[in-house]
Amino acid sequence: MTPPLPNEQLWEALRRMLLIRRFEETCDAISHEPYFPGHHTHLYIGQEATGAGVAMALEPEDVVFSTHRNHGHTLSRGADPGRALAEILGKATGYCRGRAGTLHGCAPELNMPYNSAIVGGNLPIAVGAALTAKHQGLSRASVMMFGDGVMEEGVFYESINLASLWQLPIILVCENNAWPKEDIQTSQPEGRGSLATKQLVNVAETFGIPAIAVDGADVGSVYDATVAARQRAVSGGGPTFIEARTRGWPGGTGKTDLSWAWGEPPTPWHRRDDAVLRLAAELERSATTSQKQLLELDSRVSQTMSEALQFAMDSPYPPAEEAYANVWP
Amino acid sequence: MVQMTFGEAKIAAVAQAMRQDERVIIIGGAAFGGHRYMTLGAPLVQEFPKRVYATPIAELGYVGVAVGAAMTGLRPIVTVSTSSFVYEAWPQIINEAPNIYYMTAGQTKVPMMVHLLTGIRTAGAAQHSARPQAMFMQTPGLQIISPATAEDALVMVQPALDSERPTVWIDHALLMEEDIRGSSSVQGQQTAFGKAAIRRAGKDVTLVTYGITTVRGLNAAERAAAEGIDVEVVDLRTLCPLDRDTVLESAGRTRRLVIADECSLTCGVSAEIAASVAEAGVDLAKPLKRMNTPDVPIPFSPLEEQELIPSEDKILAALRGVM
The missing domain is CATH 3.40.50.920 (Rossmann fold)
Structure with missing residues (x-):
């Protein structure tokens, strides 16, 4: 399939995806340090093309909701990596002054008003944002980024029923990051251990919601599906369900070397499923982009990330007495 | 002294709030009266047909919808009817709505109200006689109102909405009947x-x-x-x-x-x-x-x-x- 994105947009997609990759690698690296608060982070490695592809298809007025695995969503929406990392470290310069942390990170100023870390917690809330848009006649979409685990929760069914009944402008992006061994393009996977249905899109279609499954590691496919879904949403066509299929990062491979895109990747996952390497390889094969340009981009992004880490580390914690603030409007 | 029953007063208060602010909508079909006073909310549906959303039997879903609508510009009043049903919506009322303003460090407000007909109402048995108010009191970030008189029903709805706080309205299924016996407008002083x-x-x-x-x-x-x-x-x-x-x-x-x-x-x-x-x-x-x-x-x-x-x-x- 020819990517619908022109080359400069693919370049921008790669920039966002690389930023997410370097951000998440940083989180992974520092998560074992004593100054790292909380238990662990839920990383977005392997799903960068989904976050970037969705974000690039949206408009600033669209309202985006995420989950506990939100770093890639806020970054692809344009969040400053320093403030995003400061939030994860509980610092006063974070997007929520350290109140949200890794699990609940959001960026209200980027129209990401709140993140619930409860599986399914944000889904009906996103439907509510879509109700506001329809009720007030606003030309904007509500976007819910969620993992496949949400479909194991009862609230999923209540929420999509309401979204379909009321024909609300919502894009339901199901990030299925547990895709099994079979080819991602095949239509009949073996099924999952924790969900009785084999085809996630069938569930949405049963509720009358148009559904499409895409390769979540292919930024062009994700972008294309999201553009169509947004068009449907703002033209009164109601909700769309997008299943973005990715395979989970096996972990433990350290920092990604971008030259693996045209060299020797260390694992089959990097060869087949790594969204960043796939897009870099695609660009490298095109006539307009050189390996040097790609490595320079990576170098700039890595420099941005180093500065972001320094900013977050240097930022102060909110003072203890601030614990009593903002209980009430 | 207010010359209306408690039931009439609360509908009048909601209607007044809806006339004043077009962002106020009702989710849950205006079920302010429960099964004994099914038609109590009918005037609201008549006056505001496009602002009263009847819902499927999906308390968790529609309360969550109200949370999302509230944080993006509407002022929903949710009618859950019999308060026992609110336990189906517990995750949204207890674990989402009251935490949002705090977790976003004051950036995102959730101006919504959830109306509940609580109480031992005769023949409700264990599953239709809930009094969940003390559980809500264990939830920082939730405002809880419990007007007992027709006058208070009239004067407490608007300030609760104006506060922009997620609010639970602890109503009682028998208050309307108490009114019919004439004990609603007691010492109707403004406080x-x-x-x-x-x-x-x-x-x-x-x-x-x-x-x-x-x-x-x-x-x-x-x-x-x-x-x-x-x-x-x-x-x-x-x-x-x-x-x-x-x-x-x-x-x-x-x-x-x-x-x-x-x-x-x-x-x-x-x-x-x-x-x-x-x-x-x-x-x-x-x-x-x-x-x-x-x-x-x-x-x-x-x-x-x-x-x-x-x-x-x-x-x-x-x-x-x-x-």
């Missing part, structure tokens, strides 16, 4: 939102009430007066904010205290009042009494049910008991 009202001044004993126990408590106080006991009835009106000052001042003056509360005894609303009085060192002439529902699920059969309700008779007995 500031968040402050308790002294519904009846007295010098011998303080009786703390809210919601349905205000109605029962005022009746009990009149009967006590005939026996020479002068009861001061303090109606809390809101459970959060909780006006401890008025309670402490009154109990400090009368030095006798009864708290009437339809919650189960353990960790009910009365427990917090009692703890506050103890902590403040109020010098009581006799130990305080809590008139609560015992720690028992509510039975269906009438004699058993009556046995458990904190009735007017039992409140009167408690008043006698502290003299």
Whole structure:
């Protein structure tokens, strides 16, 4: 399939995806340090093309909701990596002054008003944002980024029923990051251990919601599906369900070397499923982009990330007495 | 003095709020009256047909929809009807709505109200007699109102909406019936939102009430007066904010205290009042009494049910008991 994105947009997609990759690698690296608060982070490695592809298809007025695995969503929406990392470290310069942390990170100023870390917690809330848009006649979409685990929760069914009944402008992006061994393009996977249905899109279609499954590691496919879904949403066509299929990062491979895109990747996952390497390889094969340009981009992004880490580390914690603030409007 | 029943007053208050602010919508089909007063909300549907959303049987889903609508520009009032159903929506009311303003460091507000018909309403059995208010009081970030009179129903809805706080309205299924017997417009004095009202001044004993126990408590106080006991009835009106000052001042003056509360005894609303009085060192002439529902699920059969309700008779007995 020819990517619908022109080359400069693919370049921008790669920039966002690389930023997410370097951000998440940083989180992974520092998560074992004593100054790292909380238990662990839920990383977005392997799903960068989904976050970037969705974000690039949206408009600033669209309202985006995420989950506990939100770093890639806020970054692809344009969040400053320093403030995003400061939030994860509980610092006063974070997007929520350290109140949200890794699990609940959001960026209200980027129209990401709140993140619930409860599986399914944000889904009906996103439907509510879509109700506001329809009720007030606003030309904007509500976007819910969620993992496949949400479909194991009862609230999923209540929420999509309401979204379909009321024909609300919502894009339901199901990030299925547990895709099994079979080819991602095949239509009949073996099924999952924790969900009785084999085809996630069938569930949405049963509720009358148009559904499409895409390769979540292919930024062009994700972008294309999201553009169509947004068009449907703002033209009164109601909700769309997008299943973005990715395979989970096996972990433990350290920092990604971008030259693996045209060299020797260390694992089959990097060869087949790594969204960043796939897009870099695609660009490298095109006539307009050189390996040097790609490595320079990576170098700039890595420099941005180093500065972001320094900013977050240097930022102060909110003072203890601030614990009593903002209980009430 | 308001010349309408409690039921009429609350519909009038919601209608007024909707006329003033087009962002106010109703989710849940305007079920302010529950199954006994199904048509109570009909005037709202008539006047605002496009602003009343009837919903599927999906409490968790539609309360969550209200949370999302609230944070993006609407002012939803959700009618859950019988309060037992609110347990289906618990994750959104307890774990999402009250945390959002705090977790976003004051950036995202959730201006919504959830209306619940609580209480032991006769023949509700254990699953239709819920009094969840004390559980809500354990949830920082939730405002809890409990108007007991028609006048308060009229004056408390708008400030609750104006506060932009997620608010639970603890209504009672029997308040409307109490009104029909004419006891709604008691001492209809205007009191500031968040402050308790002294519904009846007295010098011998303080009786703390809210919601349905205000109605029962005022009746009990009149009967006590005939026996020479002068009861001061303090109606809390809101459970959060909780006006401890008025309670402490009154109990400090009368030095006798009864708290009437339809919650189960353990960790009910009365427990917090009692703890506050103890902590403040109020010098009581006799130990305080809590008139609560015992720690028992509510039975269906009438004699058993009556046995458990904190009735007017039992409140009167408690008043006698502290003299």
